[in-house]
Amino acid sequence: MGIHIRRPDEYVRPAGRMLLDDCFRASGEFYASGAYYFQESLSRFPAGQKVEAELVPEPHNPWDARAVACDVDGQRVGYLPAVSAKMWHDVVRAWNRAGFAVYVEATTNRWTTNDDKDRFGLTLPKYDWASLTDLAEAAGLRTAWAAAMSGLTEQQRLLLREDGGYTPDASALRALLRKRSQHPAFQWGTSKDSESLSDRMPFWYGYFVREQMRAEQERLRHARHIRSRLLHTFKDEIARRRQGEREHARDLRREEDRRALELQREGRRVADIAAELGLTHKQAESALSRARDAAGVPATRTQDLQSERRRQAAQAVSLKRSGLARAQIARAMGRSADTVDELLKDGLFHEAPEDHPERLQLARRCVELRAAGLVKEEVLARLGVSRKQALRAFRDASSLPGTG
Numbered sequence: 001m002g003i004h005i006r007r008p009d010e011y012v013r014p015a016g017r018m019l020l021d022d023c024f025r026a027s028g029e030f031y032a033s034g035a036y037y038f039q040e041s042l043s044r045f046p047a048g049q050k051v052e053a054e055l056v057p058e059p060h061n062p063w064d065a066r067a068v069a070c071d072v073d074g075q076r077v078g079y080l081p082a083v084s085a086k087m088w089h090d091v092v093r094a095w096n097r098a099g100f101a102v103y104v105e106a107t108t109n110r111w112t113t114n115d116d117k118d119r120f121g122l123t124l125p126k127y128d129w130a131s132l133t134d135l136a137e138a139a140g141l142r143t144a145w146a147a148a149m150s151g152l153t154e155q156q157r158l159l160l161r162e163d164g165g166y167t168p169d170a171s172a173l174r175a176l177l178r179k180r181s182q183h184p185a186f187q188w189g190t191s192k193d194s195e196s197l198s199d200r201m202p203f204w205y206g207y208f209v210r211e212q213m214r215a216e217q218e219r220l221r222h223a224r225h226i227r228s229r230l231l232h233t234f235k236d237e238i239a240r241r242r243q244g245e246r247e248h249a250r251d252l253r254r255e256e257d258r259r260a261l262e263l264q265r266e267g268r269r270v271a272d273i274a275a276e277l278g279l280t281h282k283q284a285e286s287a288l289s290r291a292r293d294a295a296g297v298p299a300t301r302t303q304d305l306q307s308e309r310r311r312q313a314a315q316a317v318s319l320k321r322s323g324l325a326r327a328q329i330a331r332a333m334g335r336s337a338d339t340v341d342e343l344l345k346d347g348l349f350h351e352a353p354e355d356h357p358e359r360l361q362l363a364r365r366c367v368e369l370r371a372a373g374l375v376k377e378e379v380l381a382r383l384g385v386s387r388k389q390a391l392r393a394f395r396d397a398s399s400l401p402g403t404g
Helices: 035-042 082-097 129-138 141-150 154-160 170-178 203-265 270-277 281-295 302-321 326-333 337-351 357-371 376-382 387-399
Strands: 016-019 028-031 050-058 067-072 075-079 100-112 118-126
Touching: 035 075, 035 118, 050 075, 050 082, 050 118, 067 082, 067 118, 075 118, 082 100, 082 129, 082 141, 082 203, 129 141, 141 203, 154 170, 203 270, 203 281, 270 281, 270 387, 302 326, 302 337, 302 387, 326 337, 337 387, 357 376, 357 387, 376 387
Parallel strands: 016 100
Antiparallel strands: 028 118, 050 067, 050 100, 067 075, 100 118
């Protein structure tokens, strides 16, 4: 490796000046490369002297087209290491095009070799990754990258994403390489630097591809997070609504149960309660059972209910014979007029069943069917009358002599 002789017009210092140490804080330091070739220039400085090193891109350097030299007072004294130069070359050139020469605050150093010879070097500040990417963004490299990508096909842009933008498909790289003159913001390495197009590709091409991929992944994660939150909220809302519906249904059922028990206390039969509340006979019985449990009312035996029914029927007949009208009886007993009608009919039948032959016949038929071993529902079905009449016949059968 020799020393690159710059052409007179290869680097013209811009009028503006930017000292990176004024903008960023160094996170460390490292030695400049190639100081061995510039001992004479470095020997002018005492050890430990602070100097401003100008970063000078060398795109025509035959040994490294992305080299970045370090000049002090216009004389070259070293280089950025090759790995760093790949990243810094395009950034420095972008700022040069913007009208700024780029400087860093360096320190000269001196040491003595084993053969008692003095050697001279340069220590450069090391900046963190965030500082470098801020410089690249501010210099417009992302915009320039987007312009370069717009000249590719969708398939070629997808191929650039292979291996996260580190070693993309060669066909996509060749497409970019053919158009490199249209995008002067980026410096390609030469075939002397490497035979691999991936190694020769401008560093920022791969970096911005990876940044784009990370941004897309972040947007996807964010979208999934939002979707998850919406689904969670939606499920919670459904659960709340269902809970509200269940509570409303329980309230309606408790009101229904309460009303069923109230009607029974008025002397209404289960069939009448079912008809008034729009329930089946079984549902009405269940409602009464729940209501009694909720009210702490002990379950009443069928025999007790029948006895209470006969007592109320006898009371209604007695009040009728005392001269009270139906409405007056209803008020006196705290029952509805319809209930009083039923009680009067039952009371008269209980006093003289023979005076009501059709009703008596149904009651005796019930007795026969029950004696044959049929259960209640089977008996009701065999009578061939309406359910209301059948239920009344079933009650009447229990009141006939010898069937208690």
